Amino acid sequence: MRRDELLDAAECLLEDQGSQGLTLAAVAERAGVSKGGLLYHFAHKEALIKAMIERLIGEFDAMIEAQRESTYTRAYLKATFEAIESGRLRRWAVVTGAAGDPELLAPLREAMARWHRHGLDDEPDPRTSQIVRLACEGVWEVATHCPAIVDYAAVRQGLLALL
Incomplete structure (x- = not known):
């Protein structure tokens, strides 16, 4: 604790x-x-930053699991918007910004690769699922830097409709 x-x-x-x-x-x-x-x-400071990144990855993994009702992509999409709506996204921005050393972000790169590969073959339309997951990354980016320009509810509904 x-x-x-x-x-x-x-x-x-x-x-x-x-x-x-x-x-x-x-x-x-x-x-x-x-x-x-x-x-x-x-x-040391690097151990602290690494632990913050690992905790964020674990929390996002748990958010995805909590949303698992049908496909992984739907759960990923819902977890993304939950992170934005709950303010967790801000934590991601500040923590990853603190990692000046690219090696400190290696666990995040590994997690992103896992998130974007996971279960694509089990999706009804793998290409659309990949597009939706990549669109989520764009939503994260915009929400981090210019959050007021997006109607998140409309984007979420549009992405869900694609699935």
Whole structure:
């Protein structure tokens, strides 16, 4: 449990101050622990960022599983819009922005490859399913950088209609 509180503190720092504000000392202070207490869980800043990314991937995997009623693509689509509507998308933007080292994003690249390959052969129309999944990536991008320009309910309905 303490580990999640440290990750929460780090995400809040990123959102408030950007990647320049993410220091181990600042995370420890925000979480109300000693720097040694933080170092017990995360030996260095890169370990902290990696843990934040891994937690986000795990949460999105759980969101997909919670939406599984028929096809994987429908679940992926619904999880995408849930992430946007719940504000989790903002967390993705700030955490991935903090990962200045491309190696820190390797788990995210692996997860994206898995998400985009998973179950395509089991879909009624694999090509349309792939298009919908890629459209979700575009929705994530727009929602991150210019959220007010999209009617998310209409886009969600349009993508569901394609399936």
